[in-house]
Amino acid sequence: MEILVINCGSSSLKFQLIDSESEKVLAKGLCERIGIEGSSISYTAAGSEKITREIPMPTHHEAISAVMDFLTAEDTGVISDMSEIQAVGHRVVHGGEFFAESVVVNDEVLEQIAQCNDLAPLHNPANIIGIKACMEKMPNTPNVAVFDTAFHQTMPESAYLYAVPKKYYEDYKIRRYGFHGTSHSFVSKRTAELLRKDYDSVKTIVCHLGNGASICAVENGKSVDTSMGLTPLAGVIMGTRSGDIDPSIVEVIADREKMSVQEVLNTLNKKSGVLGLSGISSDFRDINQAVENGDAQAKKTFDAYIRSVVRFVGAYVAVMNGVDAIAITAGVGENNPNIRKAICEHLGYLGIEIDDEKNNSRGEEIEISTANSKVKVFVVPTNEELAIARETVALVKNN
Numbered sequence: 481m482e483i484l485v486i487n488c489g490s491s492s493l494k495f496q497l498i499d500s501e502s503e504k505v506l507a508k509g510l511c512e513r514i515g516i517e518g519s520s521i522s523y524t525a526a527g528s529e530k531i532t533r534e535i536p537m538p539t540h541h542e543a544i545s546a547v548m549d550f551l552t553a554e555d556t557g558v559i560s561d562m563s564e565i566q567a568v569g570h571r572v573v574h575g576g577e578f579f580a581e582s583v584v585v586n587d588e589v590l591e592q593i594a595q596c597n598d599l600a601p602l603h604n605p606a607n608i609i610g611i612k613a614c615m616e617k618m619p620n621t622p623n624v625a626v627f628d629t630a631f632h633q634t635m636p637e638s639a640y641l642y643a644v645p646k647k648y649y650e651d652y653k654i655r656r657y658g659f660h661g662t663s664h665s666f667v668s669k670r671t672a673e674l675l676r677k678d679y680d681s682v683k684t685i686v687c688h689l690g691n692g693a694s695i696c697a698v699e700n701g702k703s704v705d706t707s708m709g710l711t712p713l714a715g716v717i718m719g720t721r722s723g724d725i726d727p728s729i730v731e732v733i734a735d736r737e738k739m740s741v742q743e744v745l746n747t748l749n750k751k752s753g754v755l756g757l758s759g760i761s762s763d764f765r766d767i768n769q770a771v772e773n774g775d776a777q778a779k780k781t782f783d784a785y786i787r788s789v790v791r792f793v794g795a796y797v798a799v800m801n802g803v804d805a806i807a808i809t810a811g812v813g814e815n816n817p818n819i820r821k822a823i824c825e826h827l828g829y830l831g832i833e834i835d836d837e838k839n840n841s842r843g844e845e846i847e848i849s850t851a852n853s854k855v856k857v858f859v860v861p862t863n864e865e866l867a868i869a870r871e872t873v874a875l876v877k878n879n
Contacts, residue, residue, distance in 0.1 A: 481873060483567050484496075485497075485868045487570075490606045491513055492513075508523075508865075510522050515537070515539060519537040520533060551565075567622045568621055568624070569626055569872030572607045573604055573607060573627070574600035574627070575593070575625075576596040576657070577653060582625060582627065590608060593607065611623055626868045628661045631703050635704055635706070642710075655710065656706070658694065658706035660692070662867040664688060664694075668684045668686050670845075671686070674856075675804060683697075684698045684803070684805050685797070685805075687806065690719075691720070691812075693718045695792040705799050707792050717757070718753045719762035720749065720755045723788055730748075754767060785819075789823055806827075806855060807859075809862040815842045817842070831853065831854025832854065
């Protein structure tokens with residue numbers, strides 16, 4: 481079964497065509513600058529070199545058309561006709577309280593996703609556009625929505641309720657939702673397999689450390705706590721996001737800098753985090769290099785980042801009353817041995833011991849803890865596209 485996985489941003493569209501039987505990627509690519517002059521598509525078929533072409537894409541409809549053309553063209557195609565695609569799986573950022581699992585899309589589902597637009601204004605509208613474009617271009621092909629928030633709908637009230645007047649939850653659904661759900665689900669399941677234990681009997685902490693970052697406590701196969709909140713701004717320090725701060729900071733900055741609340745939030749989302757604190761970059765490769773060169777502010781940034789991660793890891797050990805394994809994933813986590821070692825050095829009280837030789841790896845699945853380590857530590861590359869494809873196949877087969 482060929483599954484097309486779509487991830488729409490406000491001006492971009494990432495895609496993969498996956499053979500669900502072998503779970504191999506047949507083709508993948510990215511449409512960029514949709515609705516902006518100079519839009520282009522990059523496309524790579526399995527076993528072939530990447531192709532990049534400038535194509536006018538005023539909307540996501542043209543982007544979907546470009547994807548279809550590349551998938552079926554004589555010189556670039558991997559299928560002969562779009563009818564070979566048996567389902568389309570879409571990443572949808574926010575499902576609110578409507579969705580605790582993935583769903584086959586219909587008009588009611590689209591309306592409920594739209595009702596969550598104010599919770600993810602940069603993402604949900606674009607996700608809807610991508611779904612509608614696929615429904616129009618492939619009217620006989622089922623579409624499945626896979627939500628970043630769904631995995632965390634198992635959190636208890638004690639984890640997701642904020643200590644604000646209850647009317648804000650009752651009237652506006654102000655609560656912790658959490659994100660990166662497909663990644664946390666995929667990685668925690670794989671970690672249980674590596675432990676050779678049943679998924680429903682393992683306590684795992686997943687550290688999704690990319691430009692966006694979140695920590696998740698997974699107990700007996702369920703998310704019981706996570707660091708991101710109503711939006712992806714909360715939690716650990718990230719590439720450009722501040723993570724948790726005193727809410728009063730918003731008022732102070734607004735008053736001193738004569739900024740609106742929206743302008744302050746834009747700063748907290750796009751100009752803060754590792755970038756804002758270091759004044760150098762949001763990329764940890766640059767931070768690592770600066771630390772090696774003796775840059776004191778880079779070292780302060782590195783240390784603050786590590787502390788923000790271990791705070792949540794320690795808290796989640798307490799929440800679950802123990803932990804069997806810690807899994808580190810995403811771009812920073814998978815490729816930065818220095819980050820992993822620094823995190824684990826703070827967790828010696830758990831009986832964690834790291835094998836420095838194994839830890840000196842990048843982008844591969846590996847156990848980096850020693851045989852004597854009381855808590856196992858794994859690097860598990862995330863694969864959100866494959867997770868979406870699996871969810872899509874399961875739903876389509878059952879409908």
